[in-house]
Structures are given as C-alpha cells and as structure tokens.
Amino acid sequence: MEDLLVIAVGAIFVNNIVLYWFLGLCPFFGVSKKTSTALGMGSAVIFVMTCASAITWPIYTYLLIPFNIEFMRTVTFILVIATFVQLIEMVMRKYQPHLYKALGIYLPLITTNCAIMGVALLNIEEGYSFIGSVVDGFASGIGFTLALLLMSGIRERLEFADVPRSFQDLPIAFISAALLALAFMAFSGMRL
Amino acid sequence: MKQLDELTKGVFKYNPIFYLVLGLCPLLAVSTRVDNALGMSLGVFFVLVSSNVIISLFRHWIPSQVRIPCFIVVIASFVTIVELFMHGYAPELHERLGIYLPLIVVNCIILGRAEAFASKKPVFDSFLDAIGMSIGFTLGIVGIALCREALSTGKIAIFGYTIIPTFTPSPSVMMLLPPGAFLTIGVIMALINYRSIRKEGR
Structure with missing residues (x-):
C-alpha cells in the first residue's frame, strides 16, 4: 500500500512526466493556450495512459519475456498503443458520444x-508490478494534466502581458x- | 539546384527544431552533454534516412488508409536496429540515453517527414530531405548541448577529449537540470526571432 503511494506521489510531483x-512536450506547448482545451487533453491522456500501462505490462511480462524477444518491445508497444487508441476512439464514438465529443479531437x-x-x-525499466504500473500510469497522467493546467493558466495571463517582441x-x-x-525541482527534496 | 534545395531547407529554412518545433522531447532530455547529443543525433540520422528511403520506395504499394501503422512499423524496426547496435558496440552510450533511445520511434520529426514528404516524393529527394532534416536536428541538439555543458560544468569535453578547458570555477548546476534545458531553448528561439525581426525591419 505504502509503495503505491510512493509511486503515485513520485510520478505526480517529484519525477513529473513533463517537467522532469x-x-x-508537443501537446504541452501545443494545446496549452486555453485552460478548457488543456483540461480536455489532460483527461484524455490520463485515461489512455492508465489503460496503456495496464495493457503493455502483461504483454511484456507474459508474451515477450517467455519467448525471449524483449528486443521487440519498441515495435510491440507502439503498435499496441496505436491500435488501442484507435479502438477507444471507435468504442467511444459508438457508446459514449458525449465523451467522444469532448475528448475525440485529442485522441489521434x-x-x-x-x-x-x-x-x-x-514501468518496465523500473520493474514495477502490475498494480504498480497501473498506478504509475494513472499518476503520470495526473502529473501531465497538472503541468498542462498550470502552463495554460500562465499562458492565458501572458496574453495580456507586455512581452518583448x-x-x-x-x-x-x-x-x-x-x-x-x-x-517542481523543490519536490525532489521530498522523500517518502 | 532544386535537389540542393531539398537538402538545405531542413538545415536552415525549415529547421525541424527551431522552425517546425518538432522532436522536443529527446532534444531537451539528452542535451545535458555534447557526446550524448551526438549519440542521439546519430540514432536519429540513421532512423530518419533509412525510414524515409524505405517508405518512399514502397509509397505506391502502401494503401493510404493504413499508411500510419505501416510507417510506424518501418520506423520501429529501424529504431530496434539502432538500439541493438548501440547496446552491442557502445553500451555506455546506450545506458546514458536510456529510454530516450526507444523513444526515437515517437519522435515527431520522423513520422512527420514520412507523412509529409517521403510518402509523396521520389526516393532520391526523400533521401536528401532526410539528410537535411537530420543535419538540422543535429545542429539544434548539439548547439543546445554546447550551451548547457559549458554553463553547467564550466568546460566542454567530448568523448574524454577536452575541447574547451575550464573557464569558470563556479559553474551553474541548474543548467544541467530540467529548468536549464527550457531556459536555453527559450533564449535561443528568442535570439532567432530577434534576428528575423531585425531583417524584416531593414
């Protein structure tokens, strides 16, 4: 239980996915001009990141390791993630049209x-367990959203600031x- | 002359980093030291050139509906080759690049060039385009790494050879940390903007 908390706090603050x-970075600078779009992108990322962690971990542990083909992980992961995002998009459009309208444009x-x-x-490099990976995925998503929201707040204010050309x-x-x-560097002094 | 354009546009006019703002993640993450930056550029160079050539060769056979997955598989295969090669011949560099080496696969420059250029143009043009873009990427990443290494360690040493001896007794460690990366690229971009504004005004 304690470990999960350490993983979560670590992923959100100490080793923030964007700032550490x-x-x-592309969405961090691309969609951080307005708070509302930042929130949409953030929720989409939390959702996909949690699911992607939950899918890639079993594939690596039960498929790639037994067959000794760990070197295939780059190819496998990217394909699984790309397919999975497509799948979510289709399922969401069919069953959750409201959610699709809100998150749809961010999914591709x-x-x-x-x-x-x-x-x-x-998750693989750190050697997390299955639960640990899912928690890490979820917390990293939260960390991403936090950074994105803070950034969009700053940029909304910057619109009115007198910045040199x-x-x-x-x-x-x-x-x-x-x-x-x-x-965020200040959090690195925090040890649980 | 036209083909020379394909080569040079990636270096200056459409520099993937400062003009297109692509491939930021590896750029900021591995630009702590010049030799890391050089290793990363080598990886990107190989993957970009080979994937652009292969995709351009097969552009008439790849159905347009499934082109993105096809591109990704081609790119991922070349990334795996680079990974295994570096693991075998430069294990120390492989260790230091860490997860950023497999992450070349999601580097937007590579997929971006495959989609925007290689899938439409002949092989030789795509080859030149890839070389130009990689040179542009290398210039950007090595430039940023030079600034960061000089400011954070007070000297520049590439693969053990000291290029610039220690010039300051109290370097700033912050430049080695994430904030330094953001600061460096921000200031460099502002300088580029400043130059082009001056040019317009003239």
Whole structure:
C-alpha cells in the first residue's frame, strides 16, 4: 500500500512526466493556450495512459519475456498503443458520444504522444508490478494534466502581458516552463 | 539546384527544431552533454534516412488508409536496429540515453517527414530531405548541448577529449537540470526571432 503511494506521489510531483522526464512536450506547448482545451487533453491522456500501462505490462511480462524477444518491445508497444487508441476512439464514438465529443479531437494526437510510450517503457525499466504500473500510469497522467493546467493558466495571463517582441509566443512559453520546472525541482527534496 | 534545395531547407529554412518545433522531447532530455547529443543525433540520422528511403520506395504499394501503422512499423524496426547496435558496440552510450533511445520511434520529426514528404516524393529527394532534416536536428541538439555543458560544468569535453578547458570555477548546476534545458531553448528561439525581426525591419 505504502509503495503505491510512493509511486503515485513520485510520478505526480517529484519525477513529473513533463517537467522532469521531458515527455509529452508537443501537446504541452501545443494545446496549452486555453485552460478548457488543456483540461480536455489532460483527461484524455490520463485515461489512455492508465489503460496503456495496464495493457503493455502483461504483454511484456507474459508474451515477450517467455519467448525471449524483449528486443521487440519498441515495435510491440507502439503498435499496441496505436491500435488501442484507435479502438477507444471507435468504442467511444459508438457508446459514449458525449465523451467522444469532448475528448475525440485529442485522441489521434495521443498516438504519437511520447508520454504514453515513455510511461510504458518506464514501468518496465523500473520493474514495477502490475498494480504498480497501473498506478504509475494513472499518476503520470495526473502529473501531465497538472503541468498542462498550470502552463495554460500562465499562458492565458501572458496574453495580456507586455512581452518583448522577440520573446512573444513560444520563447516566453519555454521560459515560463523553465520557471515551472524550477518550482517542481523543490519536490525532489521530498522523500517518502 | 532544386535537389540542393531539398537538402538545405531542413538545415536552415525549415529547421525541424527551431522552425517546425518538432522532436522536443529527446532534444531537451539528452542535451545535458555534447557526446550524448551526438549519440542521439546519430540514432536519429540513421532512423530518419533509412525510414524515409524505405517508405518512399514502397509509397505506391502502401494503401493510404493504413499508411500510419505501416510507417510506424518501418520506423520501429529501424529504431530496434539502432538500439541493438548501440547496446552491442557502445553500451555506455546506450545506458546514458536510456529510454530516450526507444523513444526515437515517437519522435515527431520522423513520422512527420514520412507523412509529409517521403510518402509523396521520389526516393532520391526523400533521401536528401532526410539528410537535411537530420543535419538540422543535429545542429539544434548539439548547439543546445554546447550551451548547457559549458554553463553547467564550466568546460566542454567530448568523448574524454577536452575541447574547451575550464573557464569558470563556479559553474551553474541548474543548467544541467530540467529548468536549464527550457531556459536555453527559450533564449535561443528568442535570439532567432530577434534576428528575423531585425531583417524584416531593414
């Protein structure tokens, strides 16, 4: 029980997927201009990341290891994740049209989101158990959403700020991300 | 002349990092040291060139509905080759690049070039395009790594050879940490913007 808490807090704050691992930066800068879209993207990522962790772990442990084909993990993981995202999209459109309307446009973007693949690989590298992997996937999703929401809040305010011309738009977003990452560095002193 | 354009557009005009803003994740993560950055560029170079050539060769046979999964399989196979090769011949580099090596597969530059260029253009053009884009990527990542290594360790050493000897007794460790990466790319982008604004004004 204790371990799961450590994994969760670690994934959300200490080793934040965006600000520590540098994963999922494309959506982090791409869809962080408005809080509402950031929230939509965040929920889609939480959902897919949790499911992807739950799927890739058994595949690696019960399929790739027994057959000694661990080197195939890159190919397998990316295919499984891409297929899975497509599947969710189809199922959601059929049974949950409301949810599909809210999250639908973000789903295709997620396939090439390195955060999903990164978390699947990290679970294997860290040697987590099945439950641990699922918790890590979920918590990493929360961490991503947290970072994205903070960033979108900052960028909404930046719209009204008087930024020097050469710093406008992306450069100032990177500088803000640097300050955000600096703030998150403080969590690394936290040991559970 | 036209073909030379295909080569040089990736280096300056449409630099994948500073103009297209693609492939940020490996860029910021492994730019802590110049030799890591060089190792990563080598991996990206191999995968980008081979996948662009293969995809361009088979562009008439890949049905357009399933093209993305096909591209991904081609790219993932080449990434696996790079992984195994580095594991065998440069285990230390393999260790330091860690999960970012398999993550080349989701590097948006590679899938982006496959989709936008290689799936439509002849083989030789795609080959040149890939080389240009990898040179652009290498310039960006090595440039950022140079800034970060110089500021964080006070010297630059590539594969054990000291290029620039220690010039400051108190380097800033922050440049090695994530905030330093964001700061460096932000400032470099602002400088590029500044240059193009100056050019317009003239």
